Amino acid sequence: MKLRDNHSGDASPTPDDHIHGRGLRMTDQRRAVYDALMGQRDHPTAVEVFMRVKTKMPNISLATVYNCLETLTDCGIIKAVNHDREPSRYCPNLAEHAHLFCQGCGSVMDIPLRSNRRPQDIWDLPEDVSVVQHEVSFRGLCPKCATADAADTPPDTQKAPRTRSK
Amino acid sequence: MKLRDNHSGDASPTPDDHIHGRGLRMTDQRRAVYDALMGQRDHPTAVEVFMRVKTKMPNISLATVYNCLETLTDCGIIKAVNHDREPSRYCPNLAEHAHLFCQGCGSVMDIPLRSNRRPQDIWDLPEDVSVVQHEVSFRGLCPKCATADAADTPPDTQKAPRTRSK
DNA sequence: AGTTTATTTAGAATAATTCTTGATAAGCTT
DNA sequence: AAGCTTATCAAGAATTATTCTAAATAAACT
Structure with a gap:
């Protein structure tokens, strides 16, 4: 299933490279978490990732999913996405982009x-500030x-929102 | 101390107007919380607001500060500011602006x-999305x-950061 | 004055996340 | 391959910001 092995020093760095660069290992758990994000790129929460990975790796713990997500984030392989005080979501899109949080269906979409x-x-921005991170959410x-x-759909025919509306 | 009373229907709406428009009251606690934000516009957390208000109103509870902040936010009088998973901060600047979170000194500054x-x-943004909120943090x-x-100041001569650096 | 409704308060409860600890596994070194 | 070191995992406890509950208080309305 691996498309790029990077056995030789070619091409752009893979997730494995980023992990190894920190003296860490690409374990089965980390790969499973990463694959879950790549397989369904809908910005799942840690618990959602946990449920997905659990189907393929029934013994994985939620704490490990949190650990893996943190490691992958620290290595710059995925991004943590936060909006208001909602649970963090995770995203493997490394290009600079914003996020649209839909209050209708609860989905999150990338905005390039x-x-x-x-x-x-x-x-x-004042000239002399140095910016290392930029997070934008709509x-x-x-x-x-x-x-x-706009079509004046009665609200109760819409899909239930994934976020609570106060 | 009141500069604008709005007894007659003149000028732009005051915080009181916004509150009354919702059938709510501008209580002493709500005013004290709002004044704390206006008096020192450094984006305090709920606990920081609590400590400031407590000096003038010793019996106020933290729950009330949370309630007041939520009410003021719901009425559009102040804004809640979130960054990563840090505690919410509050800001009385209603103009559209972004925030710079300084990892050196922990300060938060408005970016117009x-x-x-x-x-x-x-x-x-796709043409057919409708945006109701936009939050930007650097x-x-x-x-x-x-x-x-840039002047290569030794790190330990700097003010301790207000946020933990992992 | 009496009734309704909003507000405050203290403390309990919640929820996402992090921490702790012991077990397991992987990578080096010889 | 055996022994050592370090990374990782898992289960559950702990933490923390925030929200909820219930009872007391206060303001507005009749």
């Missing part, structure tokens, strides 16, 4: 940065829910 | 939106810490 644009194009309705909403 | 710019200038070093860092 327009080409040749940078955050400082719109934000008046809350609203995804295309599907926005369209349904 | 450049005039005539909009998030969709840089983010490739992590890095504030001007002071970035300058100190």
Whole structure:
């Protein structure tokens, strides 16, 4: 199933390379967690990852899933995505992007940065600050829910939101 | 101490107006919490607000501070600011702005939106989404810490960070 | 004055995450 | 391959920010 083995020093670094670069190992558990994120790229929470991995690795513990997610995040292989005080979600998309949290269906979608644009194009950052991280989230309705909403769909025919609406 | 009473229907809506518009009351506790935010606009956490208000209102409870912050937020009088999994911070700046979280000194500073710019200038949002909220945070070093860092200040002469650095 | 409704408070409860500890496994070294 | 070191895993306890519950208080309304 491996497409790139990197036995020789070619191509761009794989997740394994990033892990090994820190003196850590790509264990079965870490790979299973990573594969779960790559297989269904819908920004699952730790518990959702746990449930998915558990089907293939029934003895894995939730603590291990948390550990793996933290390790993968620290190694820069995946990103942790936070919005308000909701549980963290995880995302294997390493390109710079924002997230749209749909309050209709609870989905989270990636919003790419327009080409040749940078955050400082719109934000008046003082010249002498140094930025190491940039997180952007939109809350609203995804295309599907926005369209349904505009069509005046009665609310109770919509899919139940995954997040509580107060 | 009140500068605008709005006894007549003049001028822009005050915090009191917003609260009353919801059938709620501007109580002493809510005003004290709001004043604490306006008096020292450094994005305190709920516990920090609690400590500040407690000096003027010794019997107030932490639960009340949480309640007041939630009410003020719901009424659109203040904004809750979240970054990673850190405790929420609160901000009375209602203009659209981002936040810079300094990992050197733990401070949070407002970053204004450049005039005539909009998030969709840089983010490739699908046309048919509807956005109701937009939160942006930068992590890095504030001007002071970035300058100190560039001058190769030994780390232990710097102010201790307010956030744990792992 | 009496009734309704909002608010406050203290403490219990919740939920996501982290920590602790002992067991297991992998990688080196000889 | 045996022994040593270090990384990893798992189960459950602990932590922490926040929310909930229930009773007391206070304000507004009749």
